Amino acid sequence: xxxxxxxxxxxxxxxxxxxxxIRGLAVLRVLxxxxxxxxxxxxxxxxxxxxSTVDRVVSTLARTGYLRVEGRDAVLVPRLMELGNAYLxxxxxxxxxxxxADALADRLDESVSLAVPDRDGVxxxxxxxxxxxxxxxxxxxxxxxxxxxxxxxxxxxxxxGADWERWRRGRAxxxxxxxxxxxxxxxxxxxAGSFDRRAADAFRQGWSVDDQLIEPGLVAIAMPxxxxxxxxxxxxxxxxxxxxxxxxxxxxxxxxxxxxxxxxMEAALSGTAEAGEGAEAGGPAEPAxxxxxxxxxxxxxPPPDGPAPYSPAxxxxxxxxxxxxxxxxxxxxxxxxxxxxxxxxxxxxxLPLTAVAEATGLARAxxxxxxxxxxxxxxxxxxxxxxxPTPRVLELGFAHLSHLALPQIAQPHxxxxxxxxxxxxxxxxxxxxxxxxVARVPTVRIMSVNITVGTRFPAYDTSMGRVLLSxxxxxxxxxxxxxxDLKPLTRHTVTSADRLATVLDLxxxxxxxxxDEELEEGLRSIAVPVHxxxxxxxxxxxxxxHAAGGSAEQAxxxxxxxxxxxxxxxxxxxxxxGRYGRLARE
Numbered sequence: 001x002x003x004x005x006x007x008x009x010x011x012x013x014x015x016x017x018x019x020x021x022i023r024g025l026a027v028l029r030v031l032x033x034x035x036x037x038x039x040x041x042x043x044x045x046x047x048x049x050x051x052s053t054v055d056r057v058v059s060t061l062a063r064t065g066y067l068r069v070e071g072r073d074a075v076l077v078p079r080l081m082e083l084g085n086a087y088l089x090x091x092x093x094x095x096x097x098x099x100x101a102d103a104l105a106d107r108l109d110e111s112v113s114l115a116v117p118d119r120d121g122v123x124x125x126x127x128x129x130x131x132x133x134x135x136x137x138x139x140x141x142x143x144x145x146x147x148x149x150x151x152x153x154x155x156x157x158x159x160x161g162a163d164w165e166r167w168r169r170g171r172a173x174x175x176x177x178x179x180x181x182x183x184x185x186x187x188x189x190x191x192a193g194s195f196d197r198r199a200a201d202a203f204r205q206g207w208s209v210d211d212q213l214i215e216p217g218l219v220a221i222a223m224p225x226x227x228x229x230x231x232x233x234x235x236x237x238x239x240x241x242x243x244x245x246x247x248x249x250x251x252x253x254x255x256x257x258x259x260x261x262x263x264x265m266e267a268a269l270s271g272t273a274e275a276g277e278g279a280e281a282g283g284p285a286e287p288a289x290x291x292x293x294x295x296x297x298x299x300x301x302p303p304p305d306g307p308a309p310y311s312p313a314x315x316x317x318x319x320x321x322x323x324x325x326x327x328x329x330x331x332x333x334x335x336x337x338x339x340x341x342x343x344x345x346x347x348x349x350x351l352p353l354t355a356v357a358e359a360t361g362l363a364r365a366x367x368x369x370x371x372x373x374x375x376x377x378x379x380x381x382x383x384x385x386x387x388x389p390t391p392r393v394l395e396l397g398f399a400h401l402s403h404l405a406l407p408q409i410a411q412p413h414x415x416x417x418x419x420x421x422x423x424x425x426x427x428x429x430x431x432x433x434x435x436x437x438v439a440r441v442p443t444v445r446i447m448s449v450n451i452t453v454g455t456r457f458p459a460y461d462t463s464m465g466r467v468l469l470s471x472x473x474x475x476x477x478x479x480x481x482x483x484x485d486l487k488p489l490t491r492h493t494v495t496s497a498d499r500l501a502t503v504l505d506l507x508x509x510x511x512x513x514x515x516d517e518e519l520e521e522g523l524r525s526i527a528v529p530v531h532x533x534x535x536x537x538x539x540x541x542x543x544x545x546h547a548a549g550g551s552a553e554q555a556x557x558x559x560x561x562x563x564x565x566x567x568x569x570x571x572x573x574x575x576x577x578g579r580y581g582r583l584a585r586e
Contacts, residue, residue: 017373020057021336023049025377025396027057028080031067032397033181036076043074059328063321064337068412076397078409078573083337084141084398085579086344087389091116093234094126094580096268097225101236102128104261108254111239113138115222117155117232118391119378120146120167121180125234125391126580140581141399142182147171147195150210150222151235156195157203158232164196182399184215207255210237211247219247223258225265233269236262316361335362336370340379343389350386401577405584406539407439407453409573410530414441414541417566421559423545424451425566427530428464429538429585431456433484435465438539438585451544457519460484460500461493463527464540466513470504471529471537477504493518512560514552522547526555528567532583533575539585541567 013022030046031038038046043054058074061067066080088094093114105112105128114126121143138144146152146167159167170179177183202208210220220239224232238254245253318334342359343351351359357367371387374380378392407427414425418441427439434456442451459465459480469477478501486495494500507513514526527542543559550558577583 011376013376014372016369017376018332018336018369020330020333021370021373022377023047023053024057024060024330024333024336025379027054027061027074028066028076028396031074031076032395032400036397036400037073039072040074041072056328056330057333059325060330060333063325063329064334066337076401077412078401078404078577080397081401081576081579082344083340083396084394084402085576086341087391087393088125088580090343090349090389091125091391092269092349097234097236097265098126098128098580100261100265100268101126104128104236104238104257105130107257108238110244110254113237113239114225114234115144115149115151115237116234116391117146118143120163120170122146122149122151122155122235123391123394125394138182139399140402141394143180143395144183144214145171145177145180147198148177148180148183148210148214150208150220150237153195153198153202153208154222154224154232154235156199159199207251207258208235209247209251212242217242219245219250221247221251221254221258223262225262225269227266228270236265332370335360335366336373338362339367339370339374340389340393343387350383350388352386356387402581404577406574407585409577409583410439410539410541410570411441413566413569413573414439417441417541417543417562418443420562421543423543423559425541425543425563426451426464427539427541427570428462428468429540430459430465430468433459433480435459435462435468435540458487458489460486461489461515461518463513463515463525464542466504466507466515467527467529467540468537470508470513477501489519490517490521492516512564514555516552517547524552524555526559526563528560528564530567530574531571533578538574539570541570 013019026047026049027043030043034042034046040051040054040058043049043058044051047054049057058067058069061074062069064079065077067074067076069075093116097114101112101114109130111130112128113124115122115124117123122145123143124138124140127138127140144152146156156163156167198208207221207223210218210222212218218239219242220237222235222237225234225236227233236258238250238258240250318329318331318338321329321334322331338360339356339362342356343349345359348355353364353368353371356362356371357364360367362370371380371382375382375387379390380387381390406429410427414427417425422443424440424442426437426441428435428437430436435458437451437453437455440451440453457465459469469480472480481497481501481504484497484500486497486500487493488495494503503513512526512528514524516524519525523544524547525542525544527540529537530539530541532538541563543555543563545555545559574583
């Protein structure tokens with residue numbers, strides 16, 4: 001149950017604001033604060049909107065692919081992350097500085113994060129975490145009070161008197177910090193004024209310390225990263241635990257390396273970074289978008305044939321949806337959300353009105369009203385000529401969705417697949433020379449295939465294993481085949497390494513594998529690959545059935561098309577979710 005959120009009385013919207021967009025974003029904010037799931041009845045209560053209004057908003061967001069409806073619940077889905085991705089792409093910080101943060105984390109063996117100022121708070125935009133029993137659990141998009149952490153003091157060091165007054169008013173109105181659900185409840189942190197002192201110390205020292213301000217045991221050191229004008233655009237923090245460091249020993253251990261990394265980051269922002277500068281911080285790291293942690297490297301593969309399961313909602317698409325759904329589709333809401341994605345369609349971080357209209361296919365007047373609305377709500381800033389997205393866009397479910405693991409992303413697509421084909425469906429990843437099931441949706445039958453999540457089988461004689469092996473680099477695949485113990489599990493099992501190599505070549509060419517009674521007599525399965533954003537095979541999904549239920553050719557005809565569609569939808573979600581985050585396999 002989410003904490004109730006206390007907010008100051010909002011300013012009245014301007015006359016040209018788009019009411020349906022305001023109401024739709026209110027629903028998305030509530031869902032984001034509730035970790036992505038809320039009943040429609042709860043949405044009515046939490047937003048104060050009429051039931052009919054919430055129903056239309058939910059219907060529109062489901063049509064755009066930003067949520068799905070499960071019974072009485074509205075559930076956010078990964079495609080919504082394209083809004084946050086638009087901000088992260090526009091600001092450029094994860095792309096330019098993320099590899100340097102990864103390198104610093106590798107060198108220090110501590111978690112490293114990038115955070116930006118967001119009104120009177122601090123919002124994370126990149127994380128390079130270390131997995132330990134006691135490790136950092138904040139997510140990209142999480143908002144922290146400025147006073148509860150090292151980055152906030154750095155940003156507050158540049159606040160004006162009006163900024164400080166706004167912060168004090170906000171804390172007086174919300175002493176329990178309910179606007180910051182990512183932080184455990186705290187009793188009015190910094191009531192004695194230590195935040196003022198820490199901001200002054202940060203200004204004088206050029207760095208800031210968090211000595212268990214957020215929760216016991218967590219310590220951090222942060223430094224600002226400045227642009228060419230000297231403005232602190234973000235802060236880079238090294239985070240540890242008191243079982244490893246005190247606040248003082250952490251500073252002594254990391255400040256020299258942190259200063260070197262900050263210099264490299266500032267050079268990267270100014271466009272003067274040399275190729276070798278990343279090595280000073282420990283060498284270049286693999287881009288986040290290329291990693292599903294624990295998965296083997298694989299050669300790039302082309303995207304699935306045909307159109308993407310999801311596509312942006314340009315003006316023509318919204319008109320067609322309106323014609324099909326009628327009053328259940330709120331066209332002005334869909335148009336307004338499309339405006340946010342415009343900032344992810346070019347090299348510029350800020351766009352004039354004309355460019356936004358051209359990118360979305362909207363009339364200038366329509367795009368202008370949407371931008372006025374988004375600016376009123378704090379999702380867009382305007383300098384008189386150019387518009388740019390703000391970090392507040394990340395509050396629209398990004399933190400929750402960025403923390404989903406591969407099985408959680410796949411599960412709803414497997415459920416839909418099973419409902420369509422009436423056979424069991426699974427997902428697996430490579431684990432050594434075996435496959436390991438990470439998601440499964442069984443069908444309901446008197447006789448069914450009894451496999452559970454965590455089950456392992458040899459890769460060589462399973463359909464998912466062959467798909468995964470076929471996606472490996474040629475040298476890696478040959479090495480595995482050379483060392484494989486190809487035991488006959490049934491009279492049909494392929495036990496010749498040469499024959500298996502030929503089979504894997506065919507699987508790579510055809511992009512599916514069908515295994516007929518090789519793992520167990522009477523069991524047939526067909527599998528296809530799932531690709532990450534870089535085009536690598538990171539998982540496989542299959543449908544399994546009794547061989548007596550039909551011929552192998554019938555399985556290809558009846559099951560392969562919907563199976564491929566499900567894999568394409570999972571791949572599409574991974575491309576969005578994995579752009580600025582690392583997806584865990586389990």
